[in-house]
Amino acid sequence: MNVLGTLQLGFIYGILTLGIFITFRVMNMPDLTVDGSFTLGLAVSAALALSGRPVLGLLLGFISGAGAGAVTGLLQTKAGIHSLLAGILTMTGLYSVNLAIMHGSPNVSLLQSGTVFSAIRAAFPAANKDVVILTAIVVLCVLCFAGLAWFFHTGAGLRVRAAGDNAAMVRASSINADHVCILSVALANAFIGLSGAVLAQYQGYADINAGTGIIVVGLASVVIGEVAVKKQTIVAGLLAAVIGAVAYRVLIALALSADFFPAYMLRLVSAVIVAATLAIPRLRAFAQDAKIKKEGRRNVENQ
Amino acid sequence: MLKINNLRKVFQPDTPSAHIGLSGVSLHLAAGEFATVIGSNGAGKSTLFNAIAGSFLVSGGSIRLDGQDITYQKEHVRAKNIGRLFQDPKTGTAPNLSIEENMALVYSKATERFPLRIALRAADITHFKEVLSKLDMGLEDRLKIKVGLLSGGQRQALALLIATLIPPKLLLLDEHTAALDPVTAGKVTRLTAEIATRHNITTLMITHNIGSALKEGGRTIMMDEGKIVLDLAGRERTDMTPQDLLRRYREITNREMDNDRMLLSGAKE
Ligand SMILES: Nc1ncnc2c1ncn2[C@@H]1O[C@H](COP(=O)(O)OP(=O)(O)O)[C@@H](O)[C@H]1O
Ligand SMILES: [Mg+2]
Numbered sequence: 288m289n290v291l292g293t294l295q296l297g298f299i300y301g302i303l304t305l306g307i308f309i310t311f312r313v314m315n316m317p318d319l320t321v322d323g324s325f326t327l328g329l330a331v332s333a334a335l336a337l338s339g340r341p342v343l344g345l346l347l348g349f350i351s352g353a354g355a356g357a358v359t360g361l362l363q364t365k366a367g368i369h370s371l372l373a374g375i376l377t378m379t380g381l382y383s384v385n386l387a388i389m390h391g392s393p394n395v396s397l398l399q400s401g402t403v404f405s406a407i408r409a410a411f412p413a414a415n416k417d418v419v420i421l422t423a424i425v426v427l428c429v430l431c432f433a434g435l436a437w438f439f440h441t442g443a444g445l446r447v448r449a450a451g452d453n454a455a456m457v458r459a460s461s462i463n464a465d466h467v468c469i470l471s472v473a474l475a476n477a478f479i480g481l482s483g484a485v486l487a488q489y490q491g492y493a494d495i496n497a498g499t500g501i502i503v504v505g506l507a508s509v510v511i512g513e514v515a516v517k518k519q520t521i522v523a524g525l526l527a528a529v530i531g532a533v534a535y536r537v538l539i540a541l542a543l544s545a546d547f548f549p550a551y552m553l554r555l556v557s558a559v560i561v562a563a564t565l566a567i568p569r570l571r572a573f574a575q576d577a578k579i580k581k582e583g584r585r586n587v588e589n590q
Numbered sequence: 591m592l593k594i595n596n597l598r599k600v601f602q603p604d605t606p607s608a609h610i611g612l613s614g615v616s617l618h619l620a621a622g623e624f625a626t627v628i629g630s631n632g633a634g635k636s637t638l639f640n641a642i643a644g645s646f647l648v649s650g651g652s653i654r655l656d657g658q659d660i661t662y663q664k665e666h667v668r669a670k671n672i673g674r675l676f677q678d679p680k681t682g683t684a685p686n687l688s689i690e691e692n693m694a695l696v697y698s699k700a701t702e703r704f705p706l707r708i709a710l711r712a713a714d715i716t717h718f719k720e721v722l723s724k725l726d727m728g729l730e731d732r733l734k735i736k737v738g739l740l741s742g743g744q745r746q747a748l749a750l751l752i753a754t755l756i757p758p759k760l761l762l763l764d765e766h767t768a769a770l771d772p773v774t775a776g777k778v779t780r781l782t783a784e785i786a787t788r789h790n791i792t793t794l795m796i797t798h799n800i801g802s803a804l805k806e807g808g809r810t811i812m813m814d815e816g817k818i819v820l821d822l823a824g825r826e827r828t829d830m831t832p833q834d835l836l837r838r839y840r841e842i843t844n845r846e847m848d849n850d851r852m853l854l855s856g857a858k859e
Contacts, residue, residue, distance in 0.1 A: 437708075438706075440708050440709060440710065441705060441706050441707055441708055441709055442694075442695075442698035442699065442703055442704070442705040442706070442707060442709040443705035443706055444709070445687070445691055445694060445695040445698070445709045446695065446699070446705070448684070448686070448687060448691075449684040449687060449692075449695050452684035452685060452686045452687060453680070453681070453683065453684040453685065455681055456681065456682060456683060456684055457684075458665060458666050458669065459669050459673075459674050459682070459753075460669065460695065460696045460699055460700075461666050461667065461668075461669035461670040461699065461700075462666060462699055463666050464666065519686075519736075
């Protein structure tokens with residue numbers, strides 16, 4: 288197992304998981320824009336790296352992700368489309384947009400062009416290249432984490448958290464719940480787009496299918512993180528998202544290197560992890576009922 | 591303060607299930623006036639509150655609050671001036687936010703602070719502790735616990751406090767003590783009267799308790815079939831017993847007051 292490489296990927300997906308945590312846990316809304324906005328970040332970042340502006344590529348990956356999220360938010364609030372369908376519509380539309388950004392080709396290689404990572408490596412020629420890259424990725428991920436931790440304590444951040452918790456209260460507090468919803472989905476997808484943007488320059492290529500099923504990877508990371516971090520504050524939740532993303536990569540790398548399953552089984556394994564974790568409360572209740580019934584029957588027999 | 595003129599609301603108009611919710615309600619409340627509202631289930635009490643608060647647009651008539659026509663104002667815009675509490679204590683607070691965060695959410699909005707500033711400041715905490723201590727529930731020492739962990743009574747008291755943190759021009763209370771046990775209900779009712787008096791808030795309180803309908807505030811309004819059928823104040827009201835009021839209801843509507851939660855005695859509250 289390539290430890291440094293695994294950690295690098297883990298923290299890149301940590302940024303994605305922060306975004307997914309916002310919609311899935313803070314807003315209480317599964318957002319399917321993710322597959323499209325992640326690839327949008329990749330495509331935008333690759334296109335700008337190709338034209339010699341890799342840093343701008345990361346920035347625009349963030350901003351375009353926010354734009355994609357805002358579209359989903361608008362469809363939900365202004366057009367009254369169910370949140371799941373709104374996400375699917377944006378995601379589907381983005382497939383064409385992403386292909387257009389990649390000039391119709393399903394993948395774009397950055398081998399010939401500079402990326403933020405080649406620039407960082409060049410800045411520290413003496414240091415171990417993987418350590419330098421990992422440091423850069425960790426710094427970016429920590430910045431995202433800290434930014435969100437701060438945001439969720441501002442007035443706007445509290446509104447986002449309250450909207451996912453009790454939308455009626457938010458409206459009664461003379462806050463425009465529609466705006467809060469649009470802002471939240473945009474914010475979440477901004478981080479998802481940024482994650483894709485970093486990944487494109489990290490791996491040196493963008494692929495139109497990079498985002499397929501990425502929502503499940505993010506959800507799996509969120510739930511794994513929640514196993515590790517028990518505290519339930521907003522900061523603990525953000526921390527759990529990053530830890531979960533890294534743990535997910537480590538677990539996958541371990542499983543793959545031990546030949547537990549071939550790489551193509553990854554998505555199935557992720558889906559099973561998420562389904563199983565989300566089913567736990569129901570299974571617990573089921574087990575409890577079974578126990579009550581059994582004891583009840585025994586009491587009847589003993590009479 | 592509140593001037594409602596000939597307010598009408600038809601639900602699902604132009605369909606076979608068309609249904610009159612309000613049929614010409616007129617009501618004037620002076621600034622600081624506290625009126626209670628009673629009536630059978632389905633009389634249109636909640637519908638009247640929904641119309642005032644803007645949950646839907648009315649079919650006719652007008653609503654003025656403090657001189658401003660708010661008939662067609664958006665719900666979240668009028669919410670700036672209208673505080674609202676419902677029967678379910680869960681509606682007024684966000685369960686996964688702490689007590690101080692719930693308060694800061696509303697306070698930072700009501701004081702129009704820039705949204706990208708930290709919502710909870712040291713000065714706020716001191717202020718929140720002070721107002722919470724008036725509840726006498728020990729909540730001032732539990733600012734960091736999640737509101738979802740509080741009892742129904744504590745949550746409703748907190749919701750009341752939050753709704754009046756910046757005193758609204760109008761307070762609409764829709765059976766806000768109906769889900770509480772009698773002792774807690776009495777406490778919250780007293781607290782309500784106290785806060786409304788202290789800040790001189792114009793208040794409408796729907797209640798299932800005929801005793802407190804006659805005792806709290808200075809006016810009792812009876813609704814039936816989307817109309818106000820009785821408006822009591824002054825001597826007539828102070829002299830009236832719950833039994834008298836029920837008799838009046840019978841005389842007016844030719845029916846018994848039918849409200850599944852109706853309480854006759856106000857003794858406990
Ligand atoms: N949104 C709505 N759509 C259709 N009918 C409604 C709606 N809201 C209330 N009603 C009807 O209006 C009547 C009055 O209801 P309501 O105001 O809730 O009564 P209450 O006096 O018990 O609070 C009831 O018959 C109710 O079914
Ligand atoms: Mg009602």
